[in-house]
Amino acid sequence: MATTTPDTIDSGKKSDLAPSTNRRWAYGFLIAAVLTYIFYAFVVPNLGASGKTFVSTWIPAVATNEALVWVICAVGLNIVVGYAGLLDLGFVAFWAIGGYTAGWIMSTFIQAVNPGFYFLSAAYPNQPGIHLNWWLVLIIAGCVCAFAGIIIGAPTLRLKSDYLALVTLAFGEIIPQVFLNADTLTNGARGIAPLDNVSPLPFGPSALKIGDVEIPISQPLGPFDTSAKFLLFAIVAAFAIFVSLRIREGRLGRAWLAIREDELAASMMGVPLMRTKLAAYAVGAFMGGMGGVVYAIHTNSVFPDRFTFSISILLLAMIVLGGMGNVWGVIIGALGLAWFNSTGLPQFGFWFNGQFGTSINFPSYSFLILGSILVLMMLFRREGLFPETRTRQVLQEAERSDAEELDGGEV
Numbered sequence: 001m002a003t004t005t006p007d008t009i010d011s012g013k014k015s016d017l018a019p020s021t022n023r024r025w026a027y028g029f030l031i032a033a034v035l036t037y038i039f040y041a042f043v044v045p046n047l048g049a050s051g052k053t054f055v056s057t058w059i060p061a062v063a064t065n066e067a068l069v070w071v072i073c074a075v076g077l078n079i080v081v082g083y084a085g086l087l088d089l090g091f092v093a094f095w096a097i098g099g100y101t102a103g104w105i106m107s108t109f110i111q112a113v114n115p116g117f118y119f120l121s122a123a124y125p126n127q128p129g130i131h132l133n134w135w136l137v138l139i140i141a142g143c144v145c146a147f148a149g150i151i152i153g154a155p156t157l158r159l160k161s162d163y164l165a166l167v168t169l170a171f172g173e174i175i176p177q178v179f180l181n182a183d184t185l186t187n188g189a190r191g192i193a194p195l196d197n198v199s200p201l202p203f204g205p206s207a208l209k210i211g212d213v214e215i216p217i218s219q220p221l222g223p224f225d226t227s228a229k230f231l232l233f234a235i236v237a238a239f240a241i242f243v244s245l246r247i248r249e250g251r252l253g254r255a256w257l258a259i260r261e262d263e264l265a266a267s268m269m270g271v272p273l274m275r276t277k278l279a280a281y282a283v284g285a286f287m288g289g290m291g292g293v294v295y296a297i298h299t300n301s302v303f304p305d306r307f308t309f310s311i312s313i314l315l316l317a318m319i320v321l322g323g324m325g326n327v328w329g330v331i332i333g334a335l336g337l338a339w340f341n342s343t344g345l346p347q348f349g350f351w352f353n354g355q356f357g358t359s360i361n362f363p364s365y366s367f368l369i370l371g372s373i374l375v376l377m378m379l380f381r382r383e384g385l386f387p388e389t390r391t392r393q394v395l396q397e398a399e400r401s402d403a404e405e406l407d408g409g410e411v
Contacts, residue, residue: 061227069294073094080280080284082326084256087161095311098144104192105137189305193303314341317333
């Protein structure tokens with residue numbers, strides 16, 4: 001008799017985890033990343049004035065780089081919410097912890113370390129503070145956030161549904177306030193700036209020459225080297241996506257899915273609930289920490305007023321809109337909402353006001369528009385735009401009649 005696994009569905013269709021499906025999406029991500037880099041590095045500088053104006057207005061490189069930060073964090077939150085089914089409303093805390101970790105060990109903030117400690121860093125020499133290579137900072141920040149996730153999650157993950165959401169919401173509110181008021185630890189509202197320059201490689205040739213074009217490899221990148229930073233951010237995003245997909249296909253990922261579908265049944269089948277939930281929280285927090293480092297490098301600074309509760313809500317909206325549990329859907333949702341929030345809506349407002357002579361402040365209505373979109377999604381497409389197959393089937397399943405409930409499915 002044929003048996004089913006978490007990776008199969010009753011209809012016989014291929015699972016979302018089919019290698020060929022993931023391979024096609026991975027090739028698409030790689031091609032899109034390469035074409036985007038070529039566009040910003042080689043095409044845009046050769047455009048005419050009108051073309052450059054259009055790009056800088058509607059699809060600026062800065063907004064594209066920031067969208068990758070959202071992708072990294074959304075993939076991390078998807079592990080907690082989409083895989084394990086744990087509602088987390090305070091994910092911005094890990095974003096903040098990762099950013100401040102970068103600020104502490106990639107700047108002159110720690111003046112007590114004088115002369116400064118350098119390790120494969122592209123920072124200017126003879127400065128106080130700790131200056132580590134940014135690739136190492138990514139790992140350190142991820143581990144710090146994973147540890148913080150375990151510390152916070154251990155006493156709270158015994159809670160369920162609304163109670164867990166309230167606790168994580170409080171956590172997301174407390175951490176930014178701690179960073180705002182702890183002057184000696186974070187420099188308070190003044191934040192930490194500037195951060196060290198980064199280099200794609202800690203050693204090796206400074207540039208790769210292809211014909212007459214030089215592509216920087218290990219030379220330091222300043223705040224305005226957006227094209228080169230795009231490649232670095234894309235690599236971090238690809239790593240987060242790879243880890244998310246590989247873990248899901250393994251034993252731990254299947255345990256997360258089992259807990260999401262039916263926690264009681266999962267425990268009866270031998271899944272250690274607490275340990276498995278903590279693993280989801282830790283892995284998601286690790287990716288949130290990496291996203292915080294990337295965001296700190298992107299802005300060349302860390303300020304506490306940037307880590308607001310609205311970030312957690314927007315990340316959750318990206319997952320719901322893209323398709324909860326489906327990594328590729330979450331990526332598309334993150335890219336779309338990040339562009340809409342930072343560039344699309346403000347520029348549409350400028351165009352609309354210019355065309356019709358109005359003075360409507362469209363960005364002030366961003367949450368009204370976003371909320372309306374989510375309401376419509378819940379009414380007509382609860383599973384998201386690119387849902388996981390299992391989630392789509394559960395949410396689209398017709399309700400059973402009373403007779404079917406009593407007779408075990410037979411009328």
